[in-house]
Amino acid sequence: LAGDLKELSRVSTSIESERRDLVAKVSDQTEQKAKLGMLLQEKEKLEARSETALADERKKASELAARATSMKELIAGLEAQINSARKATEEKGKAEGQNGTTGPNAPIPQQNRLAVTSFTAMRGRMELPVAGEILRRYGDDDGTGGTMYGDIVTTQSGAIVTAPAEGNVLYAGPFRSYGQLLILDAGDGYHVVLAGLGRISVSLGQSVLAGEPVGLMGEARVASTVAVDADSSRPELYVEFRKDGKPVDPTPWWSAHVSGRTGNDS
Numbered sequence: 496l497a498g499d500l501k502e503l504s505r506v507s508t509s510i511e512s513e514r515r516d517l518v519a520k521v522s523d524q525t526e527q528k529a530k531l532g533m534l535l536q537e538k539e540k541l542e543a544r545s546e547t548a549l550a551d552e553r554k555k556a557s558e559l560a561a562r563a564t565s566m567k568e569l570i571a572g573l574e575a576q577i578n579s580a581r582k583a584t585e586e587k588g589k590a591e592g593q594n595g596t597t598g599p600n601a602p603i604p605q606q607n608r609l610a611v612t613s614f615t616a617m618r619g620r621m622e623l624p625v626a627g628e629i630l631r632r633y634g635d636d637d638g639t640g641g642t643m644y645g646d647i648v649t650t651q652s653g654a655i656v657t658a659p660a661e662g663n664v665l666y667a668g669p670f671r672s673y674g675q676l677l678i679l680d681a682g683d684g685y686h687v688v689l690a691g692l693g694r695i696s697v698s699l700g701q702s703v704l705a706g707e708p709v710g711l712m713g714e715a716r717v718a719s720t721v722a723v724d725a726d727s728s729r730p731e732l733y734v735e736f737r738k739d740g741k742p743v744d745p746t747p748w749w750s751a752h753v754s755g756r757t758g759n760d761s
Contacts (some may be wrong), residue, residue, distance in 0.1 A: 553699050664702075668701065689733070
């Protein structure tokens with residue numbers, strides 16, 4: 496009997512110990528769940544603020560596009576708008592004591608950054624942003640007595656359009672006779688302009704990699720930036736590279752493979 500009582504006491508002690516451990520674990524889980532709930536709420540608030548800010552930037556970009564009379568004016572206005580927003584963010588960070596080193600406005604640590612190939616280093620290495628043939632090149636007659644400031648690529652309905660280089664989306668939407676217009680800030684003062692898309696699948700402020708899909712061509716040719724044959728109905732993508740606000744010849748950037756496949760030497 497004494498042995499049984501001793502064993503019962505040992506079992507009771509063990510059960511009590513396990514009960515305390517279980518209570519502690521449940522309490523810890525409850526605390527962790529509460530913390531997780533708070534983090535999710537904070538994330539939702541940040542996402543809501545980001546969505547509101549992005550919607551505001553899109554509205555400003557659309558209003559700017561409606562006022563701009565030229566591509567140069569549009570790009571200059573968009574860059575001024577971005578610089579103003581960036582400056583406001585930096586000033587807010589300083590006012591909150593972040594000094595640009597901590598918090599959501601802190602720069603991305605070097606080890607976490609993706610390797611970026613400069614636009615200049617891509618000379619002779621770029622592929623056309625859409626499968627097709629270069630119909631007219633930079634410097635050619637545009638058919639209205641003027642000069643081409645970019646290349647016209649004829650392609651197929653529904654063809655996938657990709658970014659020819661890495662960059663950030665500076666503008667995505669309709670603009671005058673360009674149809675659906677996409678402008679990428681490629682860094683070093685360079686901008687990539689793609690016009691005539693049927694649909695754009697990236698949004699303002701988004702970062703894209705070279706070769707990443709950014710949209711689709713439409714089912715037919717939209718209003719072009721140049722005069723074309725009346726019988727032409729194939730979709731056409733207008734590609735323009737700009738450096739410090741001025742158009743530059745994109746030919747040196749195309750790969751030899753592209754030049755050999757789509758050359759228009761006649």
